[in-house]
Amino acid sequence: MKIIIVGCGNVGATIAEKLSKEGHDITIIDNRHNLLEEVADAYDVLGVEGNGTSFNVQMEAGIDEADLLIAVTGMDEINLLCCLIARKAGKCHTIARVSNPVYSNEISFIKEELGLSMVINPQDAAASEMERHLKFPSALEVDTFAKSRVELVNYVLDSENNLNGMAIKDISKELNSEVLIPIVERGEEVIIPNGEFMFKEGDKVSVVGSQADTFNFFKKIGAPMTTIKDVLIVGGSHTAVYLAKQLLDMGMRVKIIDKNKKRCVEINDMLPKALVICGDATDKDLLVEEELEHMDAFVACTNMDEENIMLSIYAKEVSKAKTIAKVHRTSYTDILDSLDIGSIIYPRSITAERIIKYVRAMENSIDSGIETLYLLRDGRIEALEFRIKEDDPVVGISLMDLNLKDNIIVACITHNGKVIIPNGKSVMNPGDTAVILTTKDKLNDISDILE
Numbered sequence: 001m002k003i004i005i006v007g008c009g010n011v012g013a014t015i016a017e018k019l020s021k022e023g024h025d026i027t028i029i030d031n032r033h034n035l036l037e038e039v040a041d042a043y044d045v046l047g048v049e050g051n052g053t054s055f056n057v058q059m060e061a062g063i064d065e066a067d068l069l070i071a072v073t074g075m076d077e078i079n080l081l082c083c084l085i086a087r088k089a090g091k092c093h094t095i096a097r098v099s100n101p102v103y104s105n106e107i108s109f110i111k112e113e114l115g116l117s118m119v120i121n122p123q124d125a126a127a128s129e130m131e132r133h134l135k136f137p138s139a140l141e142v143d144t145f146a147k148s149r150v151e152l153v154n155y156v157l158d159s160e161n162n163l164n165g166m167a168i169k170d171i172s173k174e175l176n177s178e179v180l181i182p183i184v185e186r187g188e189e190v191i192i193p194n195g196e197f198m199f200k201e202g203d204k205v206s207v208v209g210s211q212a213d214t215f216n217f218f219k220k221i222g223a224p225m226t227t228i229k230d231v232l233i234v235g236g237s238h239t240a241v242y243l244a245k246q247l248l249d250m251g252m253r254v255k256i257i258d259k260n261k262k263r264c265v266e267i268n269d270m271l272p273k274a275l276v277i278c279g280d281a282t283d284k285d286l287l288v289e290e291e292l293e294h295m296d297a298f299v300a301c302t303n304m305d306e307e308n309i310m311l312s313i314y315a316k317e318v319s320k321a322k323t324i325a326k327v328h329r330t331s332y333t334d335i336l337d338s339l340d341i342g343s344i345i346y347p348r349s350i351t352a353e354r355i356i357k358y359v360r361a362m363e364n365s366i367d368s369g370i371e372t373l374y375l376l377r378d379g380r381i382e383a384l385e386f387r388i389k390e391d392d393p394v395v396g397i398s399l400m401d402l403n404l405k406d407n408i409i410v411a412c413i414t415h416n417g418k419v420i421i422p423n424g425k426s427v428m429n430p431g432d433t434a435v436i437l438t439t440k441d442k443l444n445d446i447s448d449i450l451e
Helices: 010-021 033-043 055-061 076-090 107-114 122-135 168-175 211-220 238-249 261-270 284-289 305-318 330-337 347-364
Strands: 002-006 025-030 046-049 068-071 093-097 118-120 141-145 150-156 180-186 189-191 204-209 230-234 253-258 275-278 297-300 322-326 343-345 370-376 381-387 408-415 418-420 433-438
Touching: 002 010, 002 076, 010 025, 010 033, 010 347, 025 033, 025 055, 033 046, 046 055, 055 076, 068 076, 068 347, 076 093, 076 107, 093 347, 107 118, 118 347, 122 141, 122 238, 122 322, 122 343, 122 347, 141 381, 150 211, 150 408, 180 408, 204 211, 230 238, 238 253, 238 261, 253 261, 261 275, 284 305, 297 305, 305 322, 305 330
Parallel strands: 002 025, 002 068, 025 046, 068 093, 093 118, 230 253, 230 297, 253 275, 297 322, 322 343
Antiparallel strands: 141 150, 150 204, 180 189, 180 204, 370 381, 381 433, 408 418, 408 433
């Protein structure tokens, strides 16, 4: 597809990179010459210098032939205007990044009136991701599939975990548990393991199952299952406000620390049930005074990556709290993987994933068999959801008899609305959906999983 992206900041660059790898024809618009040139060269995309709200600039970028325009500048109003012009000039699909909480109750109206295909709020999406982590405090990451009926939970095995020394093939028998472990990270290596694979301390395992089965599995392997009641959030960002609102609705007690007095007043007005403290969270005495050591969860949600990282490290040292850090720079990934700071949320990766899922769905209506696409482990793993058709070569054949390519696994099958965690005898039938996990790029059809 021909896709135009307006804005080549963190989010725009990530989307350009991912969609370019997907084989799409990408043009990116930005008025910052050096940044535009850098992104265009790095990802082999066409750059057009100028203002994305200009009709002439959009025409130069080829809006009259485009299938989709994605507006992800840092200004909501610019993004909405870009989409409006694109709809009039090219009649293409449009996606707008809209971050301001002021618009949160008006999104449906805005989407309908401007004819937008999708509205994405990175801060709200990041907050929802954080909320999932706090529901499952033992997890490093939590993803959902099959219309949220299936969870993929990422967890690190400690020295006392019951999985240590156990082979994958023995899990069902030893633990009487209906889950699947399709991904293991050991050091720098990402492994899609076979039945003989044996776990050891320090492995990052990804567990797939229904919410109930996953919960029971983690209880059986000795993972902490503490319920979160008290949460301390540092930083009064939009993400923090969205998160606090969700947590308060769940009955949790929330404290928010921010050093900007004006922002504290605003948050207090928006969230009267939260306790808002005006102060510098890098002050150790303030954190002691606000009882960090007794908190069930700590979320570093300022707009500075380094501050979030350092605060999370400190929180891990002085408390048993579940810690979450918001980090914008994905270039920090390798460094952060070696540090014990709990869960890390990358808002731009979450935004890019949701947009790519929409693009895949658009492509599906043309010539792809993919229903949805999920990016895991910072893009190193893809989870693709396929709808099975009558003439697909996998129909009616047990998984053990399918000649699957290396580094591909069938993670779950949905049959008549029921989620099945498959074994070797499981089969895929017409009308089913199947989630495939792979380290390979560009699977367009379920037949691509076969040798």
